[in-house]
Amino acid sequence: MSHYYFLPHQRIDDMLNQLQGDGYKCVAPRHHESEINYDTITKSADLPWGFHDEQAPGHYKVNKSDHKHAFGFVLPTTSVKPMLFKAKENIWKVARNDEGKLAFEPIVEFEKIAVFGVRPCDLRGIEIQDRVFMENSYNDVRYVKRRENQFLIAMNCTKSHSNCFCVALGDAPQADKGFDLAMTEIEGDGFVVEIGSDKGRALLDALDLEAASGGQAQKALAKIAYAVDGQKKTLPPIKEVETKLMANLEHPQWDDVASRCLSCGSCTQVCPTCFCHTERDEPNVLGTETHHTREWDSCFSIDHSYTHGDTYREDPKYRYRQWLTHKFSTWRDQFRTKGCVGCGRCVTWCPVKIDVVDEINAICK
């Protein structure tokens, strides 16, 4: 079992110090008033010790307990996406002089960020977005730089919330690739650690951690198995879903869900894989400089399909259908992967409790 190491809770600070010494800003799930979301941390005490989250359709609540764990909650409200593909940012600027000459300059901002505690679903979300912004016909240099400067410490799940459905998609609440280190927390004790890259190995070498005992490693696997068992949602095999959705574009369920959907776009804003954005200019008042911004957009917005005087998806039914068929079908054609990781955020944050799994099952049955 020598490929498992053990990081006692008391040594989290050593790891954070080492990362900070290497120039990384450490980011981890953190408790803020009524939610747990990603934020900068500097020490172990900043982690959400003892906190739990309750998630159900249209429901999210954080509770505190006496448990001695930092990752007793299931999923932060936000994914890692905003660290790589920002909700809004200036992507270039252009200066205009008195003669009207335009000087364009790309804006590429990035920093070294170590994310301490990325759930396996969010790790897969990164892998999916890599295909959009980094492994595509054209890359986004900002995204590429941020990815190159990212250190990812995955945190395997030790329980699931009621909206989780990664297992139904054929995945597991265990990180299988795309991490520098992957950890599983054992309550009151520490983390069983697995190495996923040279960068990860270098960090563990610097910390000189001991190998995990067979018992600790077994306990970690049992915790993950518990998280798997905690998921109750089921879906047909993903290939079947992909085919059936596109074969049922006129299914009455689209009208049914459209009668409930508010087209608010919450689901797209919390989604780890949604990449739609719009661009606009923000000129200064002097008319000498403009910042060109890129900002998240949503296929639920009526403007999204506006073209040359026509709105192709004016009916909310067509917007919901675009979102669902894209995530669960056409994404495969575009990026050779599925577009959903089963994190369940779209279900948790839907104000009218629409559960995407129920909708898919209604159409594919």
Place this chain on the structure above:
Amino acid sequence: MLYTDDAYTPYEAEIVEFIKEHHDIFTIRLKFTDPELDSKYFFRPGQFNMIYLYGIGEVAISIVNDRNHQQGRFEHTIQVVGRITKGMMKLQTGDKVGIRGPFGTSWPMNEAKGKDVIIVTGGLGNAPLVAATEEVLKNRNQYGKLRVLHGIRSSDLLIYDDMYTRWNNSPETKVYMATSNADPVDNGKWTWGKGYVTNFIPELSVDYANSIVMTVGPEPMMIGVAKAFIAAGVKPENVYVSIERSMKCAIGHCGHCQLGSQFICKDGAVYPYPACEHLLRVKGL
């Protein structure tokens, strides 16, 4: 596309000529201000650029090509539809804009060799097919007969009249023009036909089994054109259309131009009809 570090940032280009075509349609002829970029810039018929207007934003517009065959210049014909194009109407010679491009697929100029070529356009759909038409005329002996069919709502909306006359006087080439408006407001000057472009099918005297059709217009028109020419004997795979959707990035990142599995910006805009027929058929896709 020309880019080094960042596919999102435009390059400066200068308006060398502004041509007013109609009350809300204009053509801008451009060159890059960086001579090196200007000499490298290359595009194929049917591709498009993103044109940036200072302080307003970018818009995707097809490249018309240079009607006077001047090297190192490219043209865009633009109709005022929204905020950005309205602002562009005020551009003048010497003004600077930003350009990113070229993007997208192009017309099947190689596949068309040895075939009769039928260009069918509606409204401002003629702009994206000027370059393809000129390409045939420049390499006249490599192609069969050339037929250019153009439909407009009324005769006063015609642009490029001189060009159509020149084309009509070119070897093995004939232009057919129709207005769907029964009474064109032309005081008798309208020398072209009336009705719809598909009405010309019986009189084109081409070999439909060995013809290629390239069409741009509103989607219902393109579908109608495709069906009519296929019925006349053109092989479905020899019918090409160009699809229009909103584009913010043109590089397959912004998601706006999706039509089913397609990103129109990079998988299109030019498609063989059989590759997109099923997508065009579904309302709201």
